[in-house]
Amino acid sequence: MISYTVQHVLVLRLLTCYSFESVYTLHNLLFLVSAEKTDRQQLGFYDFVRTKTGAYSRVLRRIIEELKKEKLIDVAEKSIQITPKGRSTGENLGSSLSPFSAFWNLCVDVVARYGDDPENLNRAVFNHLVFRRAKISEYIFLP
Numbered sequence: 001m002i003s004y005t006v007q008h009v010l011v012l013r014l015l016t017c018y019s020f021e022s023v024y025t026l027h028n029l030l031f032l033v034s035a036e037k038t039d040r041q042q043l044g045f046y047d048f049v050r051t052k053t054g055a056y057s058r059v060l061r062r063i064i065e066e067l068k069k070e071k072l073i074d075v076a077e078k079s080i081q082i083t084p085k086g087r088s089t090g091e092n093l094g095s096s097l098s099p100f101s102a103f104w105n106l107c108v109d110v111v112a113r114y115g116d117d118p119e120n121l122n123r124a125v126f127n128h129l130v131f132r133r134a135k136i137s138e139y140i141f142l143p
Helices: 006-017 023-035 058-069 084-114 118-127 129-133
Strands: 048-051 054-057 073-075 080-082
Touching: 006 023, 006 058, 006 073, 006 080, 006 084, 023 048, 023 054, 023 058, 023 084, 023 118, 023 129, 054 058, 054 118, 058 073, 080 084, 084 118, 118 129
Parallel strands: none
Antiparallel strands: 048 054, 073 080
8 A cells, every 4th residue: 555645646636627638648737737836836746857748757657656556547548547446535535635725726727728638738838938948858847
């Protein structure tokens, strides 16, 4: 059994509320949310590396693997979905996100801005100034 962090709960809540075409779209969404504010947010992901397909976070990848191992999410080639066990776990732990409501609101805003079209979201990543400044395989948010 893993120890759930608020980042685990955030991923579960995102998967409960929204459908994602792929894991890459989830990475790109959380990059855009983390890059939305100039100051670092407590719940943000800041270990993103630029890849040919967009932004990639090793921390987010580890969280996805842990949730998959616990059978809380199901990752297929073309989708990532929450399982009934994951939905229940997310609902039970959901209150831990209360102190981070500003970050959750940013997630909702970014999803609303780009709608249900993952191409718009992915295109927004490639057009983001911070992303464009980084070279492939380079950290996007410099320490």
